[in-house]
Structures are given as structure tokens and as C-alpha cells.
Amino acid sequence: MTTAHRICPLCEACCGLELGIEQDRVVSVRGYDADVASEGFICPKGAVLGELHDDPDRLRAPLVKRDGKHVEVTWDEAFAEIERRWPRGDRDAMALSLGNPTAHKFGLLLYGARFGRALGTKNVYSASTLDQMPKQLACGWMFGHWLSVPVPDLARTDLLVVLGANPVVSNGSMWTVPDFKGKAKAMQARGGKLIVIDPRRTETAALADRHVFIRPGGDAFLLLGLAHVLFAEGLVNVRLAEHVAGLDELRAAVAAFPPERVAARCGIAAAEIAELARTIAAADRAAVYGRIGTCTQEYGTIASWLVDAINVITGNLDREGGAMFPKAAAFAANTLGASGKGKGITTGRRTSRVSGAPEVFGEFPMGCLVEEIETPGLGQVRGLVTIASNPVLSAPNGARLAKALDSLELMVSVDIYLNETTRHADVILPGLSPLEDAHYDIAFPQLAWRNTARFSPAVFPRDDRPAEWELLLRLTAIALGKGAGADLRALDDALTADDVRRTAGPFAEPMLAMVKDLRGPERMLELGLRAGPYGDRFGQVPDGLTLAKLRATPAGIDLGALAPRIPEVLRTPSGKLELAPPALIADLARVEADLARPVPALVVIGRRQLRSNNSWMHNLPTLAKGKFRCTALVNPGDAARLGLATGTRAELARGERSITVEIEVTDQMMPGVISVPHGWGHDEPDTRMSVAAARPGANLNALLDDALRDPLSGNAVLGGVAVELRAIR
Ligand SMILES: Nc1nc2c(c(=O)[nH]1)N[C@H]1C(S)=C(S)[C@@H](COP(=O)(O)OP(=O)(O)OC[C@H]3O[C@@H](n4cnc5c(=O)[nH]c(N)nc54)[C@H](O)[C@@H]3O)O[C@H]1N2
Ligand SMILES: Nc1nc2c(c(=O)[nH]1)N[C@H]1C(S)=C(S)[C@@H](COP(=O)(O)OP(=O)(O)OC[C@H]3O[C@@H](n4cnc5c(=O)[nH]c(N)nc54)[C@H](O)[C@@H]3O)O[C@H]1N2
Ligand code: SF4
Ligand SMILES: [Mo]
Numbered sequence: 001m002t003t004a005h006r007i008c009p010l011c012e013a014c015c016g017l018e019l020g021i022e023q024d025r026v027v028s029v030r031g032y033d034a035d036v037a038s039e040g041f042i043c044p045k046g047a048v049l050g051e052l053h054d055d056p057d058r059l060r061a062p063l064v065k066r067d068g069k070h071v072e073v074t075w076d077e078a079f080a081e082i083e084r085r086w087p088r089g090d091r092d093a094m095a096l097s098l099g100n101p102t103a104h105k106f107g108l109l110l111y112g113a114r115f116g117r118a119l120g121t122k123n124v125y126s127a128s129t130l131d132q133m134p135k136q137l138a139c140g141w142m143f144g145h146w147l148s149v150p151v152p153d154l155a156r157t158d159l160l161v162v163l164g165a166n167p168v169v170s171n172g173s174m175w176t177v178p179d180f181k182g183k184a185k186a187m188q189a190r191g192g193k194l195i196v197i198d199p200r201r202t203e204t205a206a207l208a209d210r211h212v213f214i215r216p217g218g219d220a221f222l223l224l225g226l227a228h229v230l231f232a233e234g235l236v237n238v239r240l241a242e243h244v245a246g247l248d249e250l251r252a253a254v255a256a257f258p259p260e261r262v263a264a265r266c267g268i269a270a271a272e273i274a275e276l277a278r279t280i281a282a283a284d285r286a287a288v289y290g291r292i293g294t295c296t297q298e299y300g301t302i303a304s305w306l307v308d309a310i311n312v313i314t315g316n317l318d319r320e321g322g323a324m325f326p327k328a329a330a331f332a333a334n335t336l337g338a339s340g341k342g343k344g345i346t347t348g349r350r351t352s353r354v355s356g357a358p359e360v361f362g363e364f365p366m367g368c369l370v371e372e373i374e375t376p377g378l379g380q381v382r383g384l385v386t387i388a389s390n391p392v393l394s395a396p397n398g399a400r401l402a403k404a405l406d407s408l409e410l411m412v413s414v415d416i417y418l419n420e421t422t423r424h425a426d427v428i429l430p431g432l433s434p435l436e437d438a439h440y441d442i443a444f445p446q447l448a449w450r451n452t453a454r455f456s457p458a459v460f461p462r463d464d465r466p467a468e469w470e471l472l473l474r475l476t477a478i479a480l481g482k483g484a485g486a487d488l489r490a491l492d493d494a495l496t497a498d499d500v501r502r503t504a505g506p507f508a509e510p511m512l513a514m515v516k517d518l519r520g521p522e523r524m525l526e527l528g529l530r531a532g533p534y535g536d537r538f539g540q541v542p543d544g545l546t547l548a549k550l551r552a553t554p555a556g557i558d559l560g561a562l563a564p565r566i567p568e569v570l571r572t573p574s575g576k577l578e579l580a581p582p583a584l585i586a587d588l589a590r591v592e593a594d595l596a597r598p599v600p601a602l603v604v605i606g607r608r609q610l611r612s613n614n615s616w617m618h619n620l621p622t623l624a625k626g627k628f629r630c631t632a633l634v635n636p637g638d639a640a641r642l643g644l645a646t647g648t649r650a651e652l653a654r655g656e657r658s659i660t661v662e663i664e665v666t667d668q669m670m671p672g673v674i675s676v677p678h679g680w681g682h683d684e685p686d687t688r689m690s691v692a693a694a695r696p697g698a699n700l701n702a703l704l705d706d707a708l709r710d711p712l713s714g715n716a717v718l719g720g721v722a723v724e725l726r727a728i729r
Pocket of ligand 2: 011012100131163164165166170171172197198200214216217218219291292293294297605606607609612613614675719720
């Protein structure tokens with residue numbers, strides 16, 4: 001048996017794994033103890049990477065739909081079909097949908113972006129508006145860059161307050177923190193405390209020193225109440241005052257939200273809100289962390305802003321043991337250019353054709369895609385390319401979208417399964433197995449608990465099938481009108497040279513000469529690493545980072561604990577940390593109006609599960625085994641009132657739409673709140689996921705509304721949505 005080392009591409013924890021290999025098969029997977037970022041941690045998903053590699057349902061050849069059935073064709077036939085059917089004329093007629101795994105594969109991320117630029121369409125959609133857009137927008141306004149997202153310095157904090165996240169299960173999000181549980185326990189062993197604020201007593205809450213139930217969608221109200229108390233009781237302590245603007249505006253804005261006013265809306269007593277504020281202020285070093293529960297709701301951007309505003313006004317931002325900015329080795333735009341001042345961010349440079357939703361960071365809300373396909377007229381979307389994206393299950397009102405997909409002139413999916421979304425595609429282009437591909441994380445080192453740099457080469461050699469970046473390059477050639485038969489090597493050289501010349505000016509030619517033996521994403525990585533903050537600056541810093549150095553160090557290179565970065569990290573036009581961005585202050589009017597609205601009797605929220613990964617890992621036998629997991633968790637009081645018991649079936653309805661769910665009664669749930677995981681509903685015809693289809697579960701998103709969005713970020717509202725639950729007799 002030989003061993004190979006490989007970063008797990010499945011979730012944001014990015015664990016380093018050690019694979020045992022016999023011939024061309026993975027026979028064991030363990031956490032790699034020497035890995036500088038994950039130190040031996042592994043979860044049940046990483047342990048089945050071999051099963052993913054071997055899955056007979058995973059596509060290995062392109063498929064084209066002929067007479068309603070997908071049939072295998074050659075690569076040339078698949079691309080010829082795409083070229084023949086490509087909608088011409090209006091650039092905006094082609095839409096692009098980027099799914100979650102795109103963020104985990106550097107070939108997809110770098111060449112997906114290239115392809116997007118070649119398309120030149122304004123119709124770009126992604127999982128970001130089903131997920132973290134509010135956080136990135138709030139950070140953009142506060143710190144001046146959409147990738148400047150502070151993360152808790154768990155290794156040194158005394159108090160971690162978690163809202164709307166379950167890192168024991170998710171292993172962190174917008175926060176790369178492998179073995180969150182071990183690190184949280186180590187904090188507790190040093191005397192630190194963990195507080196979890198969640199409508200469900202989660203696996204993370206079970207570990208916590210204190211759990212507080214909150215009404216879904218109540219975070220903005222709670223956080224306003226907390227900030228109010230901090231100001232009112234003189235507990236504000238802004239350590240970075242000379243770098244902070246807007247303190248008076250923030251004080252004035254939260255003055256209208258004393259705990260007594262917000263208590264009913266967040267479901268937390270006024271006295272408890274005041275006491276929580278005092279606890280955070282009293283901690284020596286504290287960090288407040290909010291994640292998907294605080295984003296996928298009506299006030300996602302406001303809640304995300306207030307999380308960091310509280311970190312600032314309690315003196316915990318950018319300080320050891322508080323919330324800190326990581327510094328990534330490559331592609332970290334917030335480390336480049338002049339520091340201190342910048343352009344800041346701009347949104348709404350365009351608006352969507354049908355709803356007039358503003359563009360945010362070059363995207364429209366995923367919820368808008370369906371209406372752009374359905375609504376005739378100039379600029380109608382007639383073609384779609386999905387890249388690792390399964391919106392039929394992951395986007396609200398997936399059933400409506402599924403119908404709309406069949407009306408497209410051309411749909412192409414770059415995907416490894418024939419699933420609920422790709423079954424609508426005219427052409428499916430499968431990438432390699434992750435084990436046949438090299439790996440470097442572009443996004444997650446910007447969000448990691450510690451600064452490190454790691455690279456994994458491919459574990460297995462590949463046959464003559466193209467890598468995903470090569471598929472995307474060929475699509476780029478088609479989009480640019482160069483044809484499917486274009487010289488891809490020359491195109492790659494030209495596109496990379498353009499990028500380098502744009503950013504490096506007179507240094508471009510020598511830089512390009514130094515990387516001439518590389519191609520594709522590895523060449524872009526080499527350029528990014530060497531130009532980055534730890535890089536060798538193309539020879540100027542002799543012991544600086546290069547790709548060769550990372551290749552020689554499978555356990556990765558440790559770049560140290562997080563260090564303070566203000567003012568260097570700031571990119572706002574004022575050069576200051578903006579504590580009271582005007583758009584957010586203005587949006588408080590919505591929160592104010594909501595105080596008068598009645599709270600619905602029953603709402604649904606989502607949940608993530610350890611042995612599942614959004615919509616696509618239900619086909620791996622080891623993960624699929626055991627107890628059926630797509631259940632609706634219901635509080636015992638609600639269950640008694642509605643005549644429901646564990647194991648019975650019920651109809652979960654919203655307006656005219658409904659799904660059938662299996663009930664699990666548990667006092668983990670706050671009264672009036674139901675929890676249903678997303679990513680299920682594998683019972684669509686003409687898919688090829690035999691294991692998943694055996695226990696399909698129900699698609700929560702069939703129920704939710706595509707039009708329900710946070711207006712600032714365009715993020716979908718996926719939680720706190722009013723529903724009815726009826727026993728099926
Ligand atoms: N109701 C509700 N809905 C939600 C959420 C929620 O909490 N509640 N969460 C939202 C969030 S946070 C996210 S990120 C989205 C995720 O939703 P999506 O962005 O749709 O991502 P996945 O569900 O992970 O689906 C991944 C797709 O990529 C394919 N794939 C997997 N690996 C590869 C690969 O290596 N290469 C290629 N080319 N394709 C691959 C899979 O077959 C699948 O089609 O769901 C969102 N939807
Ligand atoms: N095992 C596993 N790991 C995953 C994934 C997976 O599917 N499986 N998905 C990955 C992805 S794409 C992402 S984005 C991350 C997400 O990672 P997390 O943000 O940790 O996501 P969840 O585990 O869904 O935790 C969200 C929590 O918010 C709570 N919640 C719901 N509504 C509200 C609310 O209004 N307010 C508050 N305060 N809480 C609320 C829910 O009860 C839930 O406990 O996980 C990633 N990791
Ligand atoms: S926690 Fe995430 S990165 Fe680590 S092994 Fe599990 S799936 Fe892979
Ligand atoms: Mo996500």
C-alpha cells in the first residue's frame with residue numbers, strides 16, 4: 001500500500017487527508033496528523049472520498065439529450081452540439097449559474113470566472129445569494145472589500161457567541177475551522193465560554209455553556225437590543241477609535257431599539273438581552289460570530305453588519321482573541337495595492353430585467369433566474385450554463401425553475417451527476433474525480449482560523465478526459481466566437497498574459513517568462529503565490545513562497561497565527577472602518593416597521609447534517625446508511641396540538657404548495673419552529689443516482705418563495721418562513 005496526501009474538497013474546513021492506495025483504489029482515508037491547518041481532523045464525508053471516486057453513477061463521459069434521453073457521446077460531439085445550439089445575438093441571453101463546489105475547486109473557480117467574462121452576460125447567478133451574500137456585502141461596506149471578513153480567533157478567545165451556525169456539524173462556514181469541537185472544548189478548558197443563539201438546541205448548543213432560543217429572523221432585533229444596551233450602559237469601548245467612522249450614527253440608530261421593544265420579535269426576554277450585552281462587554285476577549293441562520297433571512301445584511309459592529313464597539317475587532325482578518329497567500333485582493341484607502345464597493349451598477357433587483361458583486365439574486373427565463377421580451381434568458389450547481393433542489397421554488405429549464409434553447413451543465421437539475425440539460429460535461437485533479441483552496445485561506453498555505457497534486461493519473469478547467473476553456477472559446485476547435489493552449493496563454501499585463505504593467509513579461517512551463521490553474525496559482533504577501537516576489541524575496549515549495553511540503557506551510565491588520569486591510573474610500581454604512585442605517589426602517597407585524601404561529605428553518613453535503617452526497621452508500629434523516633423536527637407542544645408523533649407523515653404547506661415530510665418530535669426545537677434539511681427530493685424521473693433515489697426525502701425548497709429576498713444583498717429568505725403543518729391520516 002502507498003499513501004498520498006490530499007486536501008478534502010468537500011467543505012470549508014479543508015482538512016488534509018492521508019489516503020491509503022492499493023493499485024488504483026483508495027483503501028483507507030484518515031486525517032493527516034502533520035497537516036498544518038487541520039492537524040489530523042476528518043469527518044464522515046471526507047472518509048468516503050474513495051467512494052465518490054468509485055461511484056458508478058458519477059459521470060465519466062459527456063451526455064447529450066437525444067429524444068428526451070441522455071446518451072453518451074464523444075467530447076467533440078458534445079462541444080459541436082453546444083456550438084451549434086448556442087444562442088447568438090444578445091449576450092444577456094446566456095445565463096450562468098455557479099454552485100457551491102465551484103468555490104472548492106480552483107480549476108472551476110478560476111476558469112469559471114474566465115468563462116463568465118467571455119460570456120459578457122449580466123445574467124450571473126450563484127449559490128452566494130442562497131448563502132453568504134449579506135455577510136460579504138456588510139463587510140464590503142464596513143471594511144471596503146468583499147473578502148475582508150473577520151473570523152473568531154478561537155485559539156485565544158475567552159467568549160465565543162454563535163448565532164445561526166452549527167459548526168459542530170458544518171465544521172464552520174465563512175470560517176475555516178477544522179475540528180471546531182476540539183478547539184471549542186480547549187477554549188472551555190482554559191475557562192472560556194461558548195454561547196449559542198439558535199431556534200434549535202443544536203449539536204453546537206449541546207456543547208455550549210449556554211443556549212438561548214431565538215425566533216427565526218429575530219437576530220437583527222436581538223443585535224440592535226444588544227448594541228442599545230452597550231451604548232446606554234456605557235459599555236462601549238472602541239479600541240481602534242482613530243480608524244473608526246460612524247460611531248455617533250450607530251449610537252443614534254440603535255437608540256430606537258431598547259430591549260423592551262425588540263424582545264417579543266426575537267423571543268428573548270428584555271432582561272436576558274441586557275444581561276447578554278453585559279456578558280459580552282465583560283469578557284476579556286470575545287468574538288461574536290453569525291452565519292447562515294443570520295444570512296438567509298429577511299434582515300440578513302443588517303444582522304451581518306451588527307455582528308461585526310458589536311465586535312467593534314466591544315473592542316474585540318482585529319485583536320487577538322477577538323474577530324480577526326486572516327491573510328491568505330494567494331489571490332487575496334485585500335492584501336494588494338495601497339493599503340488604508342481604496343475604492344470601497346459599489347452595488348446596483350445594473351438591475352435585473354424583470355424585478356429590478358440590484359447587482360451585487362457582479363451577480364443577480366438566484367431567486368431572479370426563473371423569472372428571467374420565463375418572461376418574454378428583449379434580454380430574455382434563452383440559454384443557461386450550470387457549473388456544479390443544483391438549483392432545482394437548492395434554490396427556492398425549485399419546481400418552478402425545473403419547468404422553466406425545459407423551455408431553454410440550450411442548457412449545458414458542467415457536473416458529475418445526472419441529477420434533479422442536470423436532467424434538464426441538453427449537454428452534460430463531467431469533470432474528473434477530485435482525486436484525478438490537483439487542489440488549491442482560493443477562497444478559504446481568506447477565512448481560516450490560522451494562516452497556512454497548502455497544495456495537493458492529483459492522487460491518480462487521469463486518462464484522456466479533460467480537466468474541468470479545460471472544459472471551461474473550450475466553452476470560453478465558443479463564447480468568444482473562436483469555435484469549439486480553437487487552439488486551447490494558445491487561448492489559455494493569451495488570457496493569462498492579458499490578466500498579468502493588466503495588473504503587473506512593466507513587470508508582466510519577465511513574470512510570464514518565469515512561469516512559461518506551467519499552464520492552466522497551476523500557472524495562475526504560481527503567479528498568485530509569488531506575487532502574494534508571502535511570495536518570493538519573482539526572486540526578490542529568496543525564501544518566499546512558490547508553488548514548488550508547496551509541492552515539496554504536503555503537510556502545508558504554516559504562516560502563523562492571525563495578526564492584527566487594521567488599518568492595512570481597510571479599502572473604504574475614507575480609509576476608515578465604517579461603522580454606520582448609510583444603506584444599512586436606511587434599511588433599519590424595515591426593521592422598525594416589522595415591530596408592528598404579528599409573529600406567525602409556525603415557521604420553518606433549515607438544518608445541515610453531518611453525513612450529508614447540501615444536495616449531492618446522498619448517493620454514497622456509507623453516508624446513506626442508517627437512520628432516515630430528511631425529517632421535520634417539531635417541538636412536543638406543537639406536535640400535540642397538531643396531532644403528530646414521531647414517524648408519522650405530515651403535509652408541510654405554504655400557500656398552494658406542499659411537501660410530505662416525516663415527523664420527528666423533539667424538545668430541541670423552539671415552540672412554533674420546524675426544522676427541515678435542504679438538498680433532498682431525489683425522486684425526479686430520468687436521473688442517475690441510484691442510492692439517493694432509494695430514500696429520496698422531500699425538497700424543502702419546493703415550498704419556499706423565489707421572490708422572498710433581503711433587498712440589499714438579494715439573498716434568498718430560506719428561514720423563518722410561515723408554513724402550515726397538517727397530519728396525514
Ligand atoms: N432551504 C435551503 N436551501 C439552501 C440552503 C439552506 O440552508 N436551506 N443552503 C444554501 C447553501 S448555503 C448553498 S451553498 C446551496 C448549495 O447548493 P448548490 O450550489 O446547488 O450546490 P450543491 O447542492 O452542493 O450541489 C452541487 C452540484 O455540483 C455537482 N458537483 C459536485 N461535485 C462536483 C465537482 O467536483 N465538479 C462539478 N462540476 N460538479 C460537482 C453536484 O452533482 C451538484 O449538482 O444551497 C442553498 N440552499
Ligand atoms: N456536514 C455538512 N457540512 C456542511 C454542509 C452540509 O450540508 N453538511 N454545508 C456547507 C455549506 S454550503 C454551508 S453554507 C455551511 C453552513 O454552516 P452553518 O452556518 O454552520 O449552517 P447550519 O448547520 O445550517 O447552521 C445554521 C443554524 O442556524 C439556525 N437558524 C436558522 N434560522 C435562524 C435564525 O433566524 N437565527 C438564528 N440565530 N439561527 C437560525 C439553524 O437552526 C442552524 O442551527 O455548512 C457547510 N458544511
Ligand atoms: S470536515 Fe469538511 S473538509 Fe474536513 S473531512 Fe469533513 S468534509 Fe472534508
Ligand atoms: Mo453554502
